[in-house]
Amino acid sequence: MNTPDSPLIPSFAPVAARLRIVLVGTQHPGNIGAAARALKTMGLSRLVLVAPEDYPAEEAFRRAAGADDLLGDAQVVATLADAVSDCHFVMGCTARSRRVALEEHAPRQAGERAVHAAAQGGEVALVFGRERTGLTNEELQLCHAAVHIPANPDYSSLNLAAAVQVLAYELRLALLALQQAPVPEAPHPxxxxxxxxxxxxxxxxxxxxxxxxxxxxxxxxxxxxxxxxxxxxxxxxxxxxxxxxxxxxxxxxxxxxxxxxxxx
Known part of the structure; x- marks a missing residue:
C-alpha cells in the first residue's frame, strides 16, 4: 500500500501552484484574511485581489490567523481582466442565474475540472465577487464557466470566506485524487x-x-x-x-x- 512518502505518488505541488483564487472588489478586509486562512488549510497559496475596498488592513492579518505569508504574497490588481490574463480556464462563483449564460458546475465538479486543467499545464482561476452583489455580468463574461454552491434555498446567504473554504476543500480533494493518477503529459505549446x-x-x-x-x-x-x-x-x-x-x-x-x- 502506498504511503504519503511513496515515490509512486507524484507531488501535486506544481499543480496546486497553477491554481489561484481571485477575490473581486472585496469590501471587508476580514474576509480577505479569512479567505487566506481557508486557502492555507487546504494547501493552496495563490491569492489575487482585484480592487479591494480596504487593503492592506490590520483586520485582514488578524483574521488570517497564521496565513500572513499568503497575504504578504497576494497580488493586487485593478481589474479582473488583469487578474486572469494568463489563465487558460476561469470559473466564476455565482449564487444565482444571470443573463450571461455559462456552463454551470457544482463544487465537486468544479474542483475536478480546475485540477484537471492545471494538471495539463494551464493556469486556472476561481473567481469570487463582492459580498453584497457578487460578480457583475461584465465580469462573468470573462469567465469560461460558473460554479454554484447549492446552499439552503431558505437561507442561501453564504459568507465570502465560507464560499472560498468550500471550493478550496473541493480543490484539495481533487489534488489528493490526482496523486493516485498517472502524471499527464504536458501538451506541446x-x-x-x-x-x-x-x-x-x-x-x-x-x-x-x-x-x-x-x-x-x-x-x-x-x-x-x-x-x-x-x-x-x-x-x-x-x-x-x-x-x-x-x-x-x-x-x-x-x-x-x-x-x-x-x-x-
Whole structure:
C-alpha cells in the first residue's frame, strides 16, 4: 500500500501552484484574511485581489490567523481582466442565474475540472465577487464557466470566506485524487489551451469583423456576441487554433475594406 512518502505518488505541488483564487472588489478586509486562512488549510497559496475596498488592513492579518505569508504574497490588481490574463480556464462563483449564460458546475465538479486543467499545464482561476452583489455580468463574461454552491434555498446567504473554504476543500480533494493518477503529459505549446488574454483578443477582433461586414444589420450586437463567446469557449481552443481563426478574421476585414473602396 502506498504511503504519503511513496515515490509512486507524484507531488501535486506544481499543480496546486497553477491554481489561484481571485477575490473581486472585496469590501471587508476580514474576509480577505479569512479567505487566506481557508486557502492555507487546504494547501493552496495563490491569492489575487482585484480592487479591494480596504487593503492592506490590520483586520485582514488578524483574521488570517497564521496565513500572513499568503497575504504578504497576494497580488493586487485593478481589474479582473488583469487578474486572469494568463489563465487558460476561469470559473466564476455565482449564487444565482444571470443573463450571461455559462456552463454551470457544482463544487465537486468544479474542483475536478480546475485540477484537471492545471494538471495539463494551464493556469486556472476561481473567481469570487463582492459580498453584497457578487460578480457583475461584465465580469462573468470573462469567465469560461460558473460554479454554484447549492446552499439552503431558505437561507442561501453564504459568507465570502465560507464560499472560498468550500471550493478550496473541493480543490484539495481533487489534488489528493490526482496523486493516485498517472502524471499527464504536458501538451506541446501550440496545443496548449489558449490563454484568457489571447481569447479576449480574438473576441475583440471577431466583434470588429462582424461590424466591418455589417453582420448585425442595425441590431444590437450583444446577444450574438454572447452566443459566439459560449460557442468558442466550449471548443476549448488552443493557441494554434486561435492564430488560425484570427488570420481568417484579418482576411475578412481586408476584404471588407476592399469592398468599401477608397475612403472619401
Amino acid at each position: 501550440d496545443e496548449a489551451p489558449a490563454s484568457h488574454e489571447h481569447l479576449e483578443g480574438f473576441f475583440a477582433q471577431l466583434g470588429d469583423t462582424l461590424d466591418a461586414i455589417d453582420f448585425h444589420k442595425g441590431r444590437t450586437p450583444d446577444s450574438a456576441m454572447r452566443k459566439l463567446r459560449r460557442l468558442y469557449l466550449r471548443a476549448n481552443l488552443n493557441e494554434q487554433e486561435v492564430r488560425l481563426l484570427r488570420g481568417i478574421l484579418a482576411d475578412a476585414q481586408r476584404m471588407a475594406r476592399l469592398a468599401r473602396g477608397p475612403a472619401a
